[in-house]
Each structure stands twice: as C-alpha cells, then as structure tokens.
Amino acid sequence: MSQLHRRGFLLGGAALGAGALVAGCTGNSSDKDTAPQVKAPPAASGSSEAPGKPVTIGFSAPAADHGWIGAISINATAQAKQFSDVTLKATEGTNDVNQQIQQVQTLIDAKVDALVILPYDGKALTAVARRAMEAGIPVVNLDRVFANALSYRTWIGGDNYGMGVNAGTYIAARMKQAGKANPVIVEVAGLDNLELTQQRSQGFREALEAAGMKVAARQAADFTAATGQRVAAQVLQANGKIDALWNHDDDQGIGVMAAIKQAGRDNEFLMVGGAGSKKAMDDIKADNTPLKATVLYPPSMASSGIILARMIAQAKSLGDLAELEVPASVTTYSAVVTKENVDRYLPTAFS
Template sequence: MTIKSKFLPGILGAACAVALGFAATAAQAQEKIKIGVSIPAATHGWAGGLNWHAGEAEKRLEAAYPNLDIIIVTANGATEQANDLEDLVSVQNIDALVVLPFESDPLTVPVQQVKQAGKFVTVVDRGLSLPGIEDVYVAGNNPELGRVSGEYIKGRLDGKGKIVILRGIPTVIDEERVEGFLAEIEGTDIEVLDMKHANWNRDDGFEVMQDFLSRFPQIDAVWAQDDDIALGVIEAVNQADRADEMFIVGGAGMKDIIKRVMDGDALVPIDVLYPPSMIATAMDITALKFVSNGAVEGRYILGATVVTQENASNFYFPDSPF
C-alpha cells in the first residue's frame, strides 16, 4: 500500500504529461510540417560546430518557411539516439528525419523503422549498413580529404621528403582518410617516418608531436588530418623552435586554423574542409522536399575543398564555436 501511494502521484503525473503532449502534438501536426534532426551531442569540437550549424539552420529555415517546425535532439551515444528516433516518431509525429548516426551499425535498424513508418529520411555523414533506407544522403568525403592533403604535400615537397602523420581515433573515418592519403603519395620519394594516433585531440596532438620532434631530426611536413590535432602540433613545433623547417596540414575547417590560413601563417599554409555545416546542407535539402517542386532524392557528396589564403574568408565563421 505504501509503495502504491508513493508511486501513484508519479504515474498520474506522467500520464497527464503524456496526454498533454499528445494533445499538443495532435493540434500542431495539422498545420505544420515537422522535421526531426537527430545528431550527436557537442562532446568534441567538430560536434560542437555541428550543433551550432544545426541551430543556425533551424532559425533560418523556420523564419523562411513558417509552415516548418524543426526539432533538434542530441544524443550522447548510439542507444540514446535510437531512443530519440522512437520519440521523434511516436511523440513528435515528425514528417521527416535528418539523422547523423552516432555509429552506422547500431542505428541502421532504428532508422529503417523510421523509414517504414512512412517518414522521409535524410542520412548525414555516416552511411547506414544496409542500402536503400535513406531518401537523401549527405556526406563529406573522407578518402578525398586524405587524397587532397596528400596531393598538396606531394606538390609542396616536390615528391621528396620526410613526413609524420598524426591519426585520429581508430575508426573507419580515420582509415579512409589515411588510405586516401597513402595512395596519393605512393610511388613518390616521400617517406612517412611514423604514424601515431592523436585521437582528434589537442593534448594528444601536442604530446605525440613532441615525441616525433625528439625522435626525428628532420621533418619536412606534418599531416595532422584534423584541426584540433593541428593546434597541438603547432604549439609543440613552436616550443621546439622548429617552425622554419616544416609545414602542417590539418583538416575539418576549424575557425582558428582557417584564421591562420587567412593571415598567411607559413606553418599552416592550407586547410582541407570536412565541414560540420554539412548538417545545414542536409536540413536545407530536406526542407526543400516540402517547400519546393524540385526533386531532391539522391546522394550529395561534398567536396574536400582546399582552403587557401585566397578563399579562406568564405569559410571563416567567427561566431561558430568550432
């Protein structure tokens, strides 16, 4: 009895909340088209940029199209994201879903269920493990990011020199980038002295680079693959006072690095984009499905644009947290 009386108010409260929620969504659903956006929480720099650009796109799209209602939910893991997807469908009753899956495999079936519930599905960045689920696929190009970086380093060094590579977190993304890079410099006289994982992290980038610097007397170029790592590398190189002998190529498009490229920093001559703003691209395309007569279904692969001093101002977002 005591247990019951303790739980009863809670259950009643929850029931009321659910009922209210249903009433509210039912009323809104008739007038507005709802687009659910499910993305990873801002737990690292790139994801922070992702969240910021998603928020900006939400404001812009809702202002431009008053009949659109965009709901952004963030998850800290694959399981949480799967729950979010269920809620978006059952509680929010969305018409379309834009999802950047935390991981491909565990989210394939949850996204498939959203599709089977008759929703329009846009998948961003990480592809699902089964083909044919999504209506729209928007992604950056990891192998191309590696290839473009390799191409630049090859050109700058005239096909001859010693380089070190700082890798990301051991994942498919990291593998694809490194494979693209290595394939591009194959057959040249560029020697990769060593590769170590710096986990897309500034502190790790700093420490790994310090060790590379004490280990190798000659380094002509550093491929840091990521701008967070690059920032750590820059400090380590400056500390060792060896900035004159090498240059660093990062990746992603972090504002600090873009700024350095824009200012003509000799240590950081270029950056290669892997823009977190791709979430905005995906949201725009999804919105077009409902507000335009143009066909939108298909695959959109963004280029791994090389940012140089000339074009850097186009990619500089001083307000973005990334």
C-alpha cells in the first residue's frame, strides 16, 4: 500500500488523541454547556492485507507497445500473485477498441468479482464498463478515465497537470540557483491531441510563470524515440542557446538524448524527463548526461488498482483512513526523481 497516498489521520493514536483533547476541553464545563462532542468513527474491519474471501479480478489493458503500458500489465499480474485469495483473469493487451470491448464483455459474462480496466479509449469503453457496474461488478478505472462516473466504482490515475507543475517548479528552482534571470526553457511535448499532453503543458507553463519565467519554445512529438529525436533536433537547431529542456516522456527521451548528443550540446543545459523509466533513472544516478531529473507518472498505479479491486470485492476499507469505504478516486503523486533520491524510486522504474 506504499503507493497510495494516505491522507487523513491514523485511527489508532490519532483517534485516541482526539478523544483526550475533547475530554480536556470539556472537563471544566457545567452540565448546562452544550459543547459539541467529537465521536471517532468505528475502526476498520480488520487489516486489508489479511486473507479474505476468494475473489476473481478481471484485468484489461492496451497492448504493451510502450514501456509504461508494459509495466502496467506486469505490475497488475505481480500484485495479484501477492494475494492467496485473488485469481486474476487478464485479457491479451490490444489497441483495437472493439476487441477490448469484447474482452471486457467476456469477463463480465464470466461473472468476475471485480474489474480493473485501463481503456485504450476511455470514451469508447464507457458503455461496456457501465454494463459491468449494472451487473454488480465493481470497476476500477485505471488512468484513462471513462466518460462518466456511472461506469466505475473507483478511479486511480496519474496527475498530468501536477506532473507539469513539478517539472516546471524543479527547473525554475535550478535556474534561480544558477543565477539565470531570463533562462531559455524549451519543451518537447507528447501527442498534442491528447488531453493529458495539454494538461502537462499547462501545468509546466503555469509553474514557470509563477516563478517569473516562460517557455521559450515548444514542439510536440508522439511518445516514441524516433519522433523524440526528430523533434528535438528541430528544437536544437532553432534555439542556439538553451538553459533547460523538459521532455514529457522517458521513452521519447531516448530519441531526445540522441539528438542532443548528435548536436554536440551534451554539456550546455539540463534536461528533465517524464514518467520514470529505468534507463532515465540509471542516467540520473550516473550523472554523466544532461538528464538530471524525471517527473514520475508511476505505473505502480496498476498494482494499487488490483489492491483496490480486491478490497472493494471483499468489502474492506483502507485501514489508515477514517472512511469506511474505498475512496471514489485516487490520484498518484508526480514525484521529482533526482540523483539525491533516485535509489528510493528505482524499484518502481519500468523498462
């Protein structure tokens, strides 16, 4: 459960502390006083990790044609194996929307106890996810959100806007540290027609603006190494001086780094990546390339999705929260990985 951000107070000591505080505040009150009484919620029904009733969880995701997507499926399978009471029925990854719909329908017909779905296209899979919910099968929606909340019980995914904010905040801090008043900051984005790309760019731009800086040049690629190299070469050619570069995606970043090396500009500026690949983290740790940080978009959300699906199917709750039910949404945090903390995050990296 380390990947879930547990907000709220711990039920044990914190609840006791609250009770003691109430007693202390009302100890000198007369019988006529009507001070509000604080009542702690009932404790959660046992550890969420303790074995429960056997459940079957269906899992569906796109084809593993990208390191991050591949890690999603690997993490989901590995997490399910950690539970003796979970049977995982995983479909073959596909980027064919109609095929994924059919696969999910097959899982519904098999009467699985819960579904974890990363849709290739959230809008297109909304109807079949809704059918699952109507059949009494709770759906955990991974990352690419369905068109309406009637199609899922819980959503867990990344924070694209926050990813941009944290990349911009880190770069701004490094620029101020270096004494650069008007730094030239460029951005190599992902697919521009995707909302997630737009959100990342918005967060990046607004974080820089808050620090009195701006994006000098921006160009979109399409999350592949080949386009990353081509686009980065164009950006480098158009900008004779660069102080910092943010690349949205670490797989795409392989091409960006190749373009930087080919241009002989390895030591000119710092680069920040995105998502959290093992190669990026290895480069950050070695500290011998322009890449000095990457902003996470953790595929460990798939592991957490399996954990949440199991808890929902077994009517369990998050033990460290006061809530009696699993939350309706969980947003992962886009931590900035640097040389100083890379060892902590390496176990979460994807190949």
